[in-house]
Amino acid sequence: MKRKMCGRPLLSCLLAVLLCIGAAPAQAAETPASEKSGAVNWVETVDEGILQEPVDIPILMYHNLVAEEDDPSISKNTMWVGQFQHQMELLEENGFTTITVDQLVEFGNRGKALPEKPVLITFDDGYRSAYELAFPILQEMDFHAAMFPIGVSVGKDTYKDTGLAMVPHFSWEEAKEMAESGLVSIQSHTYDMHQWEAFETAGGGQCLRPNILRQPWETLGEYMQALREDVERSRQDIVEGTGQEAVALAYPGGLHDQISEELLRSYGVKCTFTIEGGKAQVTPGSERSLYGLNRFYVKPTTTDEEFLQWVG
Numbered sequence: 001m002k003r004k005m006c007g008r009p010l011l012s013c014l015l016a017v018l019l020c021i022g023a024a025p026a027q028a029a030e031t032p033a034s035e036k037s038g039a040v041n042w043v044e045t046v047d048e049g050i051l052q053e054p055v056d057i058p059i060l061m062y063h064n065l066v067a068e069e070d071d072p073s074i075s076k077n078t079m080w081v082g083q084f085q086h087q088m089e090l091l092e093e094n095g096f097t098t099i100t101v102d103q104l105v106e107f108g109n110r111g112k113a114l115p116e117k118p119v120l121i122t123f124d125d126g127y128r129s130a131y132e133l134a135f136p137i138l139q140e141m142d143f144h145a146a147m148f149p150i151g152v153s154v155g156k157d158t159y160k161d162t163g164l165a166m167v168p169h170f171s172w173e174e175a176k177e178m179a180e181s182g183l184v185s186i187q188s189h190t191y192d193m194h195q196w197e198a199f200e201t202a203g204g205g206q207c208l209r210p211n212i213l214r215q216p217w218e219t220l221g222e223y224m225q226a227l228r229e230d231v232e233r234s235r236q237d238i239v240e241g242t243g244q245e246a247v248a249l250a251y252p253g254g255l256h257d258q259i260s261e262e263l264l265r266s267y268g269v270k271c272t273f274t275i276e277g278g279k280a281q282v283t284p285g286s287e288r289s290l291y292g293l294n295r296f297y298v299k300p301t302t303t304d305e306e307f308l309q310w311v312g
């Protein structure tokens with residue numbers, strides 16, 4: 001019955017569409033697109049340089065560092081500081097310029113030029129080693145980096161719900177010192193949407209949030225509220241802790257989807273990072289191209305050859 005009722009209007013609709021398609025060229029010929037109110041002349045826009053070709057930018061991702069080369073905790077996320085220093089020297093010797101997240105955002109939003117051979121250095125999770133071991137090297141070399149601490153872990157060395165030992169994380173005082181140097185910006189890795197099942201038992205394990213995606217136990221409305229609250233808390237803590245605003249977020253575990261990205265955008269996050277390998281592609285003049293940026297996952301197994309190939 002329903003199908004029968006819908007049949008005729010659908011046919012009329014199709015006819016109307018066909019008529020419109022037929023009429024379109026005649027209309028366009030009468031009025032040039034640029035003279036119509038509100039119309040965009042894309043050719044002119046491109047000629048003016050507002051929208052340009054996408055640019056490939058290497059972004060490096062680090063996590064934890066250790067002081068000794070033979071430290072038994074060296075793993076995919078934990079690297080000897082000597083290797084990190086050597087990689088920074090490779091960047092310098094090969095003429096790379098480290099850029100800030102703000103520069104990247106200005107480039108994506110307004111096409112403001114980046115230096116020659118730009119590279120963005122990032123540190124995830126906010127480990128104290130980023131302050132104790134990486135920061136002195138950045139200072140010595142006058143290099144920029146962005147650090148993405150997990151808000152709830154700042155200044156902690158135990159998990160909040162279980163009290164289990166955790167790799168120490170830098171404090172807000174240390175974060176502030178780094179931010180005030182002008183070399184490091186503190187960005188978001190969420191306030192508390194980066195939980196590890198083996199160490200945390202939030203809500204008896206049922207409400208564990210390992211990433212920013214909507215979890216199976218919540219409605220869309222609950223999810224939207226939770227993500228908004230987390231983003232706001234994270235941003236507020238960073239402003240209060242460092243005196244500087246965060247504009248970017250690194251996805252925990254790199255996980256994201258269309259809805260999470262749309263929501264973050266609407267909550268004012270201007271730039272997001274994944275853990276997908278490959279160069280980030282940013283289109284000057286396209287603020288949307290600043291979301292879901294690729295990063296190279298630097299590990300102890302990363303060879304010099306591979307490293308130079310990534311950034312080159």
Ligand SMILES: [Zn+2]
Binds near residue numbers: 194253
């Ligand atoms: Zn992380």
